[in-house]
Amino acid sequence: MFATKQEKTGLYYDLNARLVIYAPDALGTESSKTAEGVLRYASNPIVGVIDKSQAGKTVRQVTGIPLDLPVFASLEEALELKPQALLLGTAWSGGGLPPSWKPDLLKALEAGLDIVNGLHDFLSDDPELSKAAEKNSCKLIDVRRPPEHLPVGTAACRNLDSFVVLTVGTDCSVGKMTSSLELAKVAREKNKKAAFVATGQTGIMICGTGIAIDRVIGDFMSGAVEQMVLEAAVDNDYVFVEGQGSIVHPSFSGVTLSLMHGACPKALILCHNAKRSKIKEKGIDMDILPLDELVSLYERLCSYLQKTKVLGVAFNTHGMSEEDAAQAIASAEKLLNIPVCDPVRQGAGRLFDAIEKYKESLA
Amino acid sequence: MFATKQEKTGLYYDLNARLVIYAPDALGTESSKTAEGVLRYASNPIVGVIDKSQAGKTVRQVTGIPLDLPVFASLEEALELKPQALLLGTAWSGGGLPPSWKPDLLKALEAGLDIVNGLHDFLSDDPELSKAAEKNSCKLIDVRRPPEHLPVGTAACRNLDSFVVLTVGTDCSVGKMTSSLELAKVAREKNKKAAFVATGQTGIMICGTGIAIDRVIGDFMSGAVEQMVLEAAVDNDYVFVEGQGSIVHPSFSGVTLSLMHGACPKALILCHNAKRSKIKEKGIDMDILPLDELVSLYERLCSYLQKTKVLGVAFNTHGMSEEDAAQAIASAEKLLNIPVCDPVRQGAGRLFDAIEKYKESLA
Numbered sequence: 001m002f003a004t005k006q007e008k009t010g011l012y013y014d015l016n017a018r019l020v021i022y023a024p025d026a027l028g029t030e031s032s033k034t035a036e037g038v039l040r041y042a043s044n045p046i047v048g049v050i051d052k053s054q055a056g057k058t059v060r061q062v063t064g065i066p067l068d069l070p071v072f073a074s075l076e077e078a079l080e081l082k083p084q085a086l087l088l089g090t091a092w093s094g095g096g097l098p099p100s101w102k103p104d105l106l107k108a109l110e111a112g113l114d115i116v117n118g119l120h121d122f123l124s125d126d127p128e129l130s131k132a133a134e135k136n137s138c139k140l141i142d143v144r145r146p147p148e149h150l151p152v153g154t155a156a157c158r159n160l161d162s163f164v165v166l167t168v169g170t171d172c173s174v175g176k177m178t179s180s181l182e183l184a185k186v187a188r189e190k191n192k193k194a195a196f197v198a199t200g201q202t203g204i205m206i207c208g209t210g211i212a213i214d215r216v217i218g219d220f221m222s223g224a225v226e227q228m229v230l231e232a233a234v235d236n237d238y239v240f241v242e243g244q245g246s247i248v249h250p251s252f253s254g255v256t257l258s259l260m261h262g263a264c265p266k267a268l269i270l271c272h273n274a275k276r277s278k279i280k281e282k283g284i285d286m287d288i289l290p291l292d293e294l295v296s297l298y299e300r301l302c303s304y305l306q307k308t309k310v311l312g313v314a315f316n317t318h319g320m321s322e323e324d325a326a327q328a329i330a331s332a333e334k335l336l337n338i339p340v341c342d343p344v345r346q347g348a349g350r351l352f353d354a355i356e357k358y359k360e361s362l363a
Numbered sequence: 364m365f366a367t368k369q370e371k372t373g374l375y376y377d378l379n380a381r382l383v384i385y386a387p388d389a390l391g392t393e394s395s396k397t398a399e400g401v402l403r404y405a406s407n408p409i410v411g412v413i414d415k416s417q418a419g420k421t422v423r424q425v426t427g428i429p430l431d432l433p434v435f436a437s438l439e440e441a442l443e444l445k446p447q448a449l450l451l452g453t454a455w456s457g458g459g460l461p462p463s464w465k466p467d468l469l470k471a472l473e474a475g476l477d478i479v480n481g482l483h484d485f486l487s488d489d490p491e492l493s494k495a496a497e498k499n500s501c502k503l504i505d506v507r508r509p510p511e512h513l514p515v516g517t518a519a520c521r522n523l524d525s526f527v528v529l530t531v532g533t534d535c536s537v538g539k540m541t542s543s544l545e546l547a548k549v550a551r552e553k554n555k556k557a558a559f560v561a562t563g564q565t566g567i568m569i570c571g572t573g574i575a576i577d578r579v580i581g582d583f584m585s586g587a588v589e590q591m592v593l594e595a596a597v598d599n600d601y602v603f604v605e606g607q608g609s610i611v612h613p614s615f616s617g618v619t620l621s622l623m624h625g626a627c628p629k630a631l632i633l634c635h636n637a638k639r640s641k642i643k644e645k646g647i648d649m650d651i652l653p654l655d656e657l658v659s660l661y662e663r664l665c666s667y668l669q670k671t672k673v674l675g676v677a678f679n680t681h682g683m684s685e686e687d688a689a690q691a692i693a694s695a696e697k698l699l700n701i702p703v704c705d706p707v708r709q710g711a712g713r714l715f716d717a718i719e720k721y722k723e724s725l726a
Contacts, residue, residue, distance in 0.1 A: 216580070217579070218577045218580075218618040219577040219578065250627075253620050254621030255582065261611075261617070281515075286668075297663070305611070
């Protein structure tokens with residue numbers, strides 16, 4: 001009942017399994033970024049979202065994501081649509097499992113559903129859940145559990161033919177995963193061979209494989225990134241690596257730097273939430289650094305290993321008026337003199353064009 | 364038989380226990396830095412070192428450390444001096460337990476010795492060793508096992524009255540722990556209240572407490588540092604935090620940055636091995652950066668959270684002639700215009716003076 005990657009496909013779970021997303025009191029809030037990422041990008045069929053506080057509405061009404069899926073008041077209601085797996089769709093700093101979820105998780109297992117979990121707390125470490133999963137022949141899929149025997153990083157990605165692009169941020173939760181996914185999408189639309197490398201729980205849930213770098217032991221973080229990038233580079237012209245955290249974020253800067261020095265990117269895309277001026281971590285009073293300062297800092301720290309340039313900026317303008325968004329983007333573009341756009345609102349075409357042009361200039 | 368910290372003292376083990384150090388084929392080499400750190404700084408009585416390849420010599424003859432302790436050919440020989448614990452004295456990148464050590468470890472447990480281990484592989488996870496420890500009422504003390512339930516960092520060390528000093532390096536194994544210990548020693552000699560915060564296996568073995576940051580899960584590294592520094596700051600004027608790795612080391616830079624952003628130091632001491640021009644990690648061909656570049660980079664990255672200055676440089680000149688050492692030191696001092704000295708050869712007095720003067724200038 002404890003799920004590891006399937007040997008044949010390298011995936012944690014079947015990308016055809018019918019999912020129901022669990023997001024009690026969270027859909028549409030900052031805590032439901034996992035739910036919204038999966039709704040937006042997963043290839044799995046989805047029957048709807050469980051969130052009593054928004055019950056009766058559609059996903060479109062609550063989140064703006066263009067999907068007319070129902071929001072259910074309860075697990076029982078969702079079960080009528082015969083989902084095959086329950087995906088836990090909320091996440092927060094620290095990542096503990098709320099005890100109040102336990103009864104629903106046990107009910108889901110009783111009903112024969114697998115559970116897909118991205119929290120720091122692993123379901124398969126819980127004796128009660130493990131027993132219930134075994135009894136009902138269900139899988140507990142803890143996507144954040146890192147593989148055993150990870151290597152130490154050796155800067156081996158410095159000399160790849162494949163063009164590695166890492167997303168970096170002004171803060172956490174600013175759109176790094178989204179930007180990497182949108183870039184990979186544009187590249188594929190242009191018939192390029194492109195890989196997306198998932199480094200966090202939501203990315204792993206979307207593509208079914210990857211390693212949650214923030215859950216890896218310090219000494220092996222850059223090695224884990226290196227291993228994934230080397231593997232992705234074998235058969236791809238472009239490797240888009242999902243970034244994490246921010247280089248001056250007091251909680252997670254070490255994770256960010258391990259990604260930078262593990263992936264040895266040739267290009268960076270800086271991601272920013274246009275409405276945010278302070279780090280959003282609870283208990284930390286800290287301004288977000290000016291964009292030009294961050295461009296210089298990210299380029300400097302990467303370039304000790306591999307000459308790196310920030311080629312564009314992805315602005316998350318969710319919730320802003322068209323006019324305000326356009327103004328914010330124009331002002332950043334004037335400051336930095338590189339393309340700035342919102343990959344969700346406008347697509348990542350201009351960012352990819354800048355990457356392709358730079359790649360060709362190096363050849 | 365599985366040892367956690369003793370509740371009353373906060374220590375992993377009794378600092379009066381008689382130790383024998385296990386360093387097969389390693390004493391005097393780069394792999395025995397744990398053995399040599401413990402020999403130089405631990406307060407525990409030590410009966411000698413087990414290393415067949417150097418048997419019959421003294422510790423002084425093999426390492427230059429001024430201790431006339433015997434080097435034993437075998438565990439059996441050492442047991443005649445009635446040690447109470449076997450301390451594993453070698454460490455390397457990756458930190459696995461060599462299978463060839465197992466017979467000696469089992470023999471030590473049979474003889475009633477506790478085992479103190481700093482490797483990534485935990486002895487208490489080995490069923491055979493655990494069983495033998497239980498049978499003989501011995502403890503397996505895995506000092507690198509981090510505590511459970513560590514917090515996420517919040518930059519809470521930014522506003523401490525206590526003056527926090529972090530050692531940073533040009534590479535791994537350049538003398539960061541040694542410099543922090545020597546600085547704490549000088550401070551105490553000058554009747555200042557000073558704490559040493561151990562962040563690696565050897566430091567923990569020396570002072571009996573601490574957390575091996577490189578063994579902590581990414582998301583909690585800076586939080587673990589923050590917790591230790593906050594605790595040490597309560598009753599001390601100076602807190603000397605042992606640094607790890609180097610900020611551009613492809614394998615461990617994330618660990619280094621987590622220490623910088625967890626401790627929020629007001630001052631840094633940059634540590635360097637004067638004979639080294641390349642990163643010494645196996646499989647990595649990379650020059651060590653110029654000292655002035657590293658000073659600027661370390662100050663910049665720390666100062667986003669807490670205004671920080673590199674106040675001095677600790678040169679490890681082990682193995683160099685007096686003349687060569689003096690020349691290397693003078694040349695660095697001319698470049699950087701701050702005190703440079705070898706804390707082992709010359710003591711850390713000049714470095715501490717610079718720290719004290721700067722602390723007073725801020726008051």
